[in-house]
Amino acid sequence: MPLSPAFIDAVLAGDARAIARAISLIEDEAADAAALISHIFPRTGRAYLIGITGAPGTGKSTLVDALTGEIRRAGLTVGVIAVDPTSPFTGGAILGDRVRMTGHSADPGVYIRSMATRGHLGGLSRTTSDVALVLDAAGKDIVIIETVGVGQDEVDIVRTADVSIVVVVPGAGDDVQAIKAGIMEIGDIFVVNKADREGADRAAQAIAANLSLGDAAAGASRKDDWKPPIVKTEANRAIGVDEVWRQVGRFREHSAAQQASRRTERQRVRLRELLARQLVQRVEASLPTGEIERMAERVANRELDPYAAVSELITRGTATVGRVPRRTEATGADPADSR
């Protein structure tokens, strides 16, 4: 009975074990996850969501660790969601959970969770959104979501946070490649980490040049008139991280008017994901087991084309789609349903 009132109360009170259990329900896509979210949802909307992204090796985790320290010194509590790309074979990071956040493990004002990217058919951003809601409801003032910013889902997560921080390092391959990684234009704040390395100034200049270029390409500056600052840090020595935090505060103030539209956009991305997932599940549930796999085989054998296959699946599978969902369908409790 994980959804006892006592359990919900413990989550809302910020009890670490209750939070952990709540997040597990969401990660496991347990039947009760939707009910949990419904219960805690009215208590959410208070936390400020920081999205941090960058290529592997840019020191994001170290930066998040140092930033967490800054935020704690400001008297605020922190929840961290680290989205780890994971192995399709083992379902987990190949070297196991990274050793991180050692400085905050004993601090009750900090809650840290690593999450796999794997197996979120309904969408990685849905899962991270729900986990962010749990941390929000549990009273964390700031929720940080860290992703490797290349995939569409990962970019969406950061793009729809209240503030987006993009981390780069000097001289990682050629500059153009790094800048073309598709994450440059989502940054509200840029961080050049490992700034003691050669080329830090060049990297900062390249970002600045790209920002003007982006403005020119878009035919205008950002809608919000915000000029994204570029902050140099050495996160492993906590150098420059106070400035990152200061810029977050500046952006928060500057963007207060836009925050609502950003949060609506976040929900829009998420409703579409949730809608897609639930519709697929309902259609699948109304078909014989393994029907999509059999259809995939027929397509692979060129017996019919993919569009014809999907039309057939929809025609045959929509009889029950409009029905009120059974409880277990609400969050997609189908452990076999990995993609």
Added chain:
Amino acid sequence: MPLSPAFIDAVLAGDARAIARAISLIEDEAADAAALISHIFPRTGRAYLIGITGAPGTGKSTLVDALTGEIRRAGLTVGVIAVDPTSPFTGGAILGDRVRMTGHSADPGVYIRSMATRGHLGGLSRTTSDVALVLDAAGKDIVIIETVGVGQDEVDIVRTADVSIVVVVPGAGDDVQAIKAGIMEIGDIFVVNKADREGADRAAQAIAANLSLGDAAAGASRKDDWKPPIVKTEANRAIGVDEVWRQVGRFREHSAAQQASRRTERQRVRLRELLARQLVQRVEASLPTGEIERMAERVANRELDPYAAVSELITRGTATVGRVPRRTEATGADPADSR
């Protein structure tokens, strides 16, 4: 009238302009794209699909360029799909299409297309699959898909290719981070590019160590008994690329028995994507315009929770879901429907 028999014939004959137009139909999610695929589908299944992935800055494009040269020397034709992460603002790579493949631009046996990752609500892997089908139907012997391998979609694309090549570079940040990028276990062949750099041997050893570690973690070796080779290259000088091509040949021979199941898996991923997209579109089409956005606003305002919102959308929107699709729905012709 893009779908005239003459147009289809020109695509099947490998006419570059017709191929370009066919791909544009797919990229634009034009109404005729589904019909096009249906027409050409019986002529597909012949091309061998090579997926190449790696972090930004690993020199993937240069490797693909050099590999294309190898394949051409073997007397085979090549289609290349380069999936570029793109800007959410401009809808295109911020610095414009990269200068690439200069050596092959005049070769009629090579067709190259860069594709944006942005805006594929129905799934990046659906779009790339369809483009691969066009190149396959157009008679290309080998189709190479290059992605930045971090996002789930990007990983799926490469994972379900006939052979997956993972590219790393020596000393890019710390080795563990690079290896934890979630793409190590999908590699059938590993390439350590820029092998003239310090640390190339260490990188190769790290991969080898991780492969054994992965075996141990999975409790067994790969199902197919294939030991992924690790090839060192300097793609910019075409060094080692012949060996990559030789290993592709070795894998192709070795995995002949598994190829069918891999292709079925590719279709399975894709049918699910297509199914999700079409279901969402049909539900959306049956709702008043902008209803999902309005619902997102209500959720953002905490008037109702996301699960309740989706239940409501499904209940109200499924009246017409089971109907035979209109032509324009079949491929999702909704230009406003970016995510």
